[in-house]
Amino acid sequence: MAQVVRSPKVYDVCIIGSGAAGGTAAKVLTEGGLSVVMLEAGPPLNPEKDFKEHVWPYQLAHRGVGVGGEFRHELGDEFMAPNGAWEIDGEPYTSAPGSQFHWFRSRIVGGRTNHWGRIALRFAPVDFRARSTDGMGDDWPITYEEVSPYYDKVESYIGVFGTKENIPSAPDGIFLPPPVPRCTETIVKKACDKLNIHCVPSRMAILTKPVNGRAACHYCAQCGRGCITASNFSSSQVMIPPAQATGRFTLMTGAMAREIVVGKDGKAEAVAYIDKATRSEKRVHARAFMVAASACESARLLLNSRSTLFPDGLANSSGAVGRYLTDSVGSSAGGYFPQLEKMPPHNHDGVGGMHLYMPWWRYDRKNDFLRGYHIEFGGGRDMPGVGEFDGICKDHEGYGASLKQHCRTRYGTYIGFAGRGEMIPNERSYCEIDPDTVDQWGIPVLRFHWQWSDNEVKMAKDMQETFRSIVETAGGKFISKARPDGRHPYGIEDGGVIIHELGTARMGSNPKTSVLNKYCQAHDVDNVFVTDAAAFVTNPDKNPTLTIMALSWRASEYLIDQAKKGSL
Amino acid sequence: MATKSISRRDILKTLTMGAMAGSVLRVIPAQAAEYAHHMVAAEKAATTAGVYTPKFFSPQQYKTLQALCQAIIPEDSDSGGAKEAGAPEFIDLLTSENPKYQLRLGGGLMWLDAECTDRYGKPYLDCLPEQQKEILDLIAYRENAEKDPRLSQGVEFFAFLREMTADGFFTSEIGIKYLGYIGNTYLLSFPGCPPVPEA
Numbered sequence: 001m002a003q004v005v006r007s008p009k010v011y012d013v014c015i016i017g018s019g020a021a022g023g024t025a026a027k028v029l030t031e032g033g034l035s036v037v038m039l040e041a042g043p044p045l046n047p048e049k050d051f052k053e054h055v056w057p058y059q060l061a062h063r064g065v066g067v068g069g070e071f072r073h074e075l076g077d078e079f080m081a082p083n084g085a086w087e088i089d090g091e092p093y094t095s096a097p098g099s100q101f102h103w104f105r106s107r108i109v110g111g112r113t114n115h116w117g118r119i120a121l122r123f124a125p126v127d128f129r130a131r132s133t134d135g136m137g138d139d140w141p142i143t144y145e146e147v148s149p150y151y152d153k154v155e156s157y158i159g160v161f162g163t164k165e166n167i168p169s170a171p172d173g174i175f176l177p178p179p180v181p182r183c184t185e186t187i188v189k190k191a192c193d194k195l196n197i198h199c200v201p202s203r204m205a206i207l208t209k210p211v212n213g214r215a216a217c218h219y220c221a222q223c224g225r226g227c228i229t230a231s232n233f234s235s236s237q238v239m240i241p242p243a244q245a246t247g248r249f250t251l252m253t254g255a256m257a258r259e260i261v262v263g264k265d266g267k268a269e270a271v272a273y274i275d276k277a278t279r280s281e282k283r284v285h286a287r288a289f290m291v292a293a294s295a296c297e298s299a300r301l302l303l304n305s306r307s308t309l310f311p312d313g314l315a316n317s318s319g320a321v322g323r324y325l326t327d328s329v330g331s332s333a334g335g336y337f338p339q340l341e342k343m344p345p346h347n348h349d350g351v352g353g354m355h356l357y358m359p360w361w362r363y364d365r366k367n368d369f370l371r372g373y374h375i376e377f378g379g380g381r382d383m384p385g386v387g388e389f390d391g392i393c394k395d396h397e398g399y400g401a402s403l404k405q406h407c408r409t410r411y412g413t414y415i416g417f418a419g420r421g422e423m424i425p426n427e428r429s430y431c432e433i434d435p436d437t438v439d440q441w442g443i444p445v446l447r448f449h450w451q452w453s454d455n456e457v458k459m460a461k462d463m464q465e466t467f468r469s470i471v472e473t474a475g476g477k478f479i480s481k482a483r484p485d486g487r488h489p490y491g492i493e494d495g496g497v498i499i500h501e502l503g504t505a506r507m508g509s510n511p512k513t514s515v516l517n518k519y520c521q522a523h524d525v526d527n528v529f530v531t532d533a534a535a536f537v538t539n540p541d542k543n544p545t546l547t548i549m550a551l552s553w554r555a556s557e558y559l560i561d562q563a564k565k566g567s568l
Numbered sequence: 569m570a571t572k573s574i575s576r577r578d579i580l581k582t583l584t585m586g587a588m589a590g591s592v593l594r595v596i597p598a599q600a601a602e603y604a605h606h607m608v609a610a611e612k613a614a615t616t617a618g619v620y621t622p623k624f625f626s627p628q629q630y631k632t633l634q635a636l637c638q639a640i641i642p643e644d645s646d647s648g649g650a651k652e653a654g655a656p657e658f659i660d661l662l663t664s665e666n667p668k669y670q671l672r673l674g675g676g677l678m679w680l681d682a683e684c685t686d687r688y689g690k691p692y693l694d695c696l697p698e699q700q701k702e703i704l705d706l707i708a709y710r711e712n713a714e715k716d717p718r719l720s721q722g723v724e725f726f727a728f729l730r731e732m733t734a735d736g737f738f739t740s741e742i743g744i745k746y747l748g749y750i751g752n753t754y755l756l757s758f759p760g761c762p763p764v765p766e767a
C-alpha cells in the first residue's frame with residue numbers, strides 16, 4: 001500500500017549521502033546561504049553512546065569478535081564505529097560469474113568517515129595528467145593547480161598532520177606537527193633509509209593540536225572506534241554540526257534514495273526515497289541535487305533513475321555511468337623482528353594509524369609497471385585482540401608454560417606492510433544494475449564485474465619484493481602468504497577490498513565519454529552534481545577521501561556561485 | 569563510586585554545552601575529556617558477577633574444557649592461567665552460537681574422551697596425570713599426526729582449542745597485564761620510543 005506523500009517545501013539543494021562528500025557539501029552550501037536537505041539511508045549517530053572508545057576486550061562478552069566469533073580476522077569488529085559492513089541484511093549486491101568484488105558500505109550519519117583510516121593524501125600533479133604522461137587511462141579536465149586551493153581549505157578546516165618533504169609524488173599540504181615515531185617505525189625507517197625508500201611522517205586527519213574548538217588527540221590509537229572528542233575527522237562530527245548551526249539544514253535519516261525524478265523540462269526536481277521506518281515512499285523537492293552516496297551507490301541511483309527522457313539512467317547519455325570502476329591495488333606481508341623482543345613494556349598506542357609511511361619513491365625511473373604505490377605499515381605492542389596469537393600458536397605448538405612464555409616473548413614483534421597502488425581503469429571492471437535482484441526496499445541492486453590487468457599484478461609482485469627487502473634489511477624474518485599464482489597472485493586483494501572504489505561517473509571535457517564536467521556537474525542535467533569519488537578519472541596511489549572533500553568543496557562553491565547568478 | 573550522584577550524561581551534556589560556546593562543533597574541551605573518558609570506561613566496565621553456567625557444553629564436557637584450557641595456558645608465578653582469565657566462558661559462549669565451532673570443539677572433546685577410553689579405559693578427566701600428559705603430548709604437535717594418521721583429528725582439534733584459549737587468555741585483564749601491554753589511556757603527548765636494543 002505504498003502511498004506517495006509529496007513534500008510541499010522546495011529546498012535549494014538536496015544532498016544524498018552524509019559522508020565525506022555529502023558532509024563537505026552540507027557545510028559549504030549552508031554556510032554559503034543555501035537551504036539544504038540531506039538524505040541519509042542509515043540512522044543518526046550518537047558518539048557518546050555508539051562509540052566504544054577505551055573499552056577493553058574483556059568488557060565485552062565476545063571480546064570484540066561478535067556472536068559466534070563472526071568477526072574473528074574480519075575488518076569490522078564490535079569495537080569499530082557503527083554501521084559499516086561488507087554485508088547489509090536486506091541490501092545485497094551481486095558479482096558476475098568469475099568476478100570477485102567486495103563492497104564495504106555504511107548506513108549511518110557520517111558514512112564511512114566514521115571508520116576510515118584518516119589517511120589524508122593529496123593527489124600529485126601527474127595524477128591529473130595520466131594519459132598525457134604514459135598514454136593509459138585519461139586526463140582529468142582539471143589540474144592540480146585548480147584543486148590545490150581546495151586541498152588547502154579542507155586541510156586547514158579538518159586538521160591534517162604531516163611534514164613538508166618536497167616529494168613530487170606526494171605534494172605537501174597545510175600540516176599540523178606530526179607525532180613522533182613508534183619503535184616499530186624507527187626500525188623500519190632505518191631500513192628504508194638504507195634502501196633509498198622515502199619513509200616520512202604520514203599525513204592523517206588527526207589533530208595534534210586543538211583546531212576550531214576540537215581537542216587534540218589523546219593518543220589511544222582507537223580512531224577506528226570513533227573519537228568522543230572528535231580529535232580525528234569524521235563528517236558526522238566535523239561537517240554536519242556546522243551545517244546544523246546555520247539553521248538552514250534539514251537531516252533526514254533512514255531515508256534510502258531510490259530515484260531522482262526529472263521534470264518535463266529535463267531538470268531534476270525531486271528525489272523519491274524510501275522512509276525505512278514506515279516502508280513508504282516519499283519525495284523531497286529541490287532546485288539542485290548533490291549525489292554523494294559513495295561512488296557505486298551514486299552510480300546505482302543514477303542508473304535506477306530511468307525516464308522517457310533518460311532511458312539509460314540519469315546523466316548517462318555517454319553510457320559511462322558504472323564504468324571505469326577501479327579500486328587500489330592491495331597486497332600485504334609482514335615480518336618478525338627479533339630486536340623487538342627486547343623492548344621493555346611501554347605505551348606504543350599513538351594515533352589510530354601509522355605515524356610514518358612510504359610515499360611512492362620510484363617516480364624518477366622506468367619500472368616494470370606503470371604508475372606507483374605507497375606503503376602503509378603497522379604493528380608492535382598494540383592492544384591485544386582475538387586472533388592475534390594464531391600465528392604464534394601455530395609456530396610454537398605444544399602447550400603449557402613454554403607456550404605461554406613464548407606468546408609473551410613474541411608479543412609486539414610483528415610488523416605488517418600493505419601496498420596501495422594505482423589501478424588503471426579497464427573495460428572488464430564495472431558495475432551495472434542486476435536485472436534479477438532488488439533489495440528489501442524494492443530497489444534494483446548492483447552487479448559487479450571485476451578483473452585485474454597485468455599491470456596491477458606486476459605491481460603486487462613488486463610490493464612483495466619491496467616488503468621482503470625492507471624486512472630483511474631491518475634484521476627481520478619475512479612472512480608472507482602471497483604466492484605467484486592462484487586467485488590472488490602475489491597477494492593481490494579482490495576488487496573493492498581496499499575500499500577505494502571509484503570512477504563510476506567520471507568527469508571529463510567530452511560529454512560522449514564522461515558523465516560530469518569539471519565542477520562535478522552532470523553534462524546531461526545541469527542541476528545534478530555527483531561529488532563523491534564517482535567523479536574521479538584516475539585512482540592514484542593516494543587514498544581518495546581528501547580529494548573527495550576538495551572536489552565536493554569546489555563543486556559546492558561553484559553551485560553557490562550559480563545560485564547567486566540566479567541560474568539555480 | 570564517587571560519581572554515583574551525577575550521571576555521565578549530565579556531565580557530558582555540561583561539557584558539550586561548554587564546547588558549544590566557543591565552537592559550533594559538538595565536542596568536549598580538552599581539559600574535560602580525560603574525566604569524561606574515565607567515566608565512560610567505568611560505566612562500560614560494569615561486568616557481570618557470579619558463577620558461569622555453560623551454554624553449550626555439558627557440565628562434564630565443560631570441566632574437561634576448563635582442564636584443557638588450563639593445561640594450554642597454566643597459572644605461573646607471573647599470572648593466573650586461562651581458567652582464571654575466563655577463557656572457558658569465552659569459548660563456550662562463542663561455541664554456543666557457532667555450528668562450526670560446535671563440530672570442531674564439541675566433536676573434538678568427544679574424540680578426546682573416546683581416544684582416552686580406548687587407550688586408558690577412562691575419559692580424559694578420569695585419567696591419571698601422566699596419561700593426560702601422554703595424550704596431550706601426542707595431539708599437541710602436527711608431526712605426530714604425520715607419523716600416526718589416527719591422531720590427525722585430535723591434532724586439528726587441539727590446534728584450534730589452543731588458538732581459542734590464547735584468544736581468551738590474552739584478551740583478558742590478567743592476560744593483557746601478563747603481556748605488558750600499556751596503553752588505552754589518555755595522554756597529552758605521545759612519548760615515542762624508548763631506546764631500541766640492537767638486533
